[in-house]
Amino acid sequence: MAPPRPPKLESYRSEQVAQAYDQRWAGRGGERRDRRKARALERALRSLERRSGKAARSLLDVPCGTGRFAGLLLDRGLDYTGADLSLEMLSMARAKAPAARLLSADAARLPFDDASFDVVICVRFLHLVRDPALRTGFLRELRRVARLGVVAGYHHSRTLRGASRRLRHKVGLRERPPANPSPARIRADFAAAGFGELDWITVHFAPLLSDKVLVAARA
Numbered sequence: 001m002a003p004p005r006p007p008k009l010e011s012y013r014s015e016q017v018a019q020a021y022d023q024r025w026a027g028r029g030g031e032r033r034d035r036r037k038a039r040a041l042e043r044a045l046r047s048l049e050r051r052s053g054k055a056a057r058s059l060l061d062v063p064c065g066t067g068r069f070a071g072l073l074l075d076r077g078l079d080y081t082g083a084d085l086s087l088e089m090l091s092m093a094r095a096k097a098p099a100a101r102l103l104s105a106d107a108a109r110l111p112f113d114d115a116s117f118d119v120v121i122c123v124r125f126l127h128l129v130r131d132p133a134l135r136t137g138f139l140r141e142l143r144r145v146a147r148l149g150v151v152a153g154y155h156h157s158r159t160l161r162g163a164s165r166r167l168r169h170k171v172g173l174r175e176r177p178p179a180n181p182s183p184a185r186i187r188a189d190f191a192a193a194g195f196g197e198l199d200w201i202t203v204h205f206a207p208l209l210s211d212k213v214l215v216a217a218r219a
Contacts, residue, residue: 005108009128012065018088022066037212038072040203041121041151044216045076047199048119048149051218056118056148062107063125067093070100081117083110107138112145115219120146123214127155130179132189139193146219150195155211157182180211190217 011017025034049056059073064082066089073080074097082097083105084090090102105111107125120142129135142150157166157180165178181189183200190198196218204210 005134006128006130012063012084012089013086015088018066018086018092021089022068022092025068034068036203036205037123038069040201040214041069041072041123042076044121044151044199044201044214045119047201047216048151048218051197051199052148054118054148058117058119060110060112060117060120060145062105062110062120062122062142063089064093064102065089065124067096067100067102069121069123070097074099083107108141110141110145114144115147116145118146118148119151120149121151123151123153126152127180132181132185132192135181135189136192139189139195143193143195143217143219149216149218151214151216154186154213154215155180156186156213157211159208159211161209161211186213186215190215195219 024030045056056078058079059081061069061073061080061082063084064070065084067082070080070082070093081101082093083103085104085106087104090104093100093102107122122142126135126138129138139150139152142152157178165174168174169177187198199216201214201216203212203214
């Protein structure tokens, strides 16, 4: 039996949450975060192309949310498909990227044949999944539909913020232990899901200040 899905995953299907989602990328700070993530995503795609010796032509973005990266990936010339369980978010993605192919789908049971896409990306999702077995299940399904590989975003534990959270939990100032997995745990997730070579791509220029990383994994 699969581990239960965190309630947080289902909250994004709320119309109120979908409408407020893009506010976190608003303003100059949000624009800087978008640019950093876009540069890291481009490095991750180039990594998969270099390791496979093939150019990526088709891409699945799951969950695509409100289409944060749809325009960027379409501009790269990719045959883009975005999938998300939230119809509300898909509606917002459609308004941003009318040329995108969008559909409602569950990342745990994707409605595609094996190796349907050159690359699958999964950004701002796995950090919500605390259970390693559930994360591995998602990764295994992403790998199934990818020919060249998968780019998955993680929030890892080896940062100054992570050290502070662990200390606060240890002395009783934080009720729950921090959820971010260690780099070793992340690599173990990918190994358990059957991936080959990994490239570890930090999003922030100062890795100790940010827990965000993209992992480019050969399928």
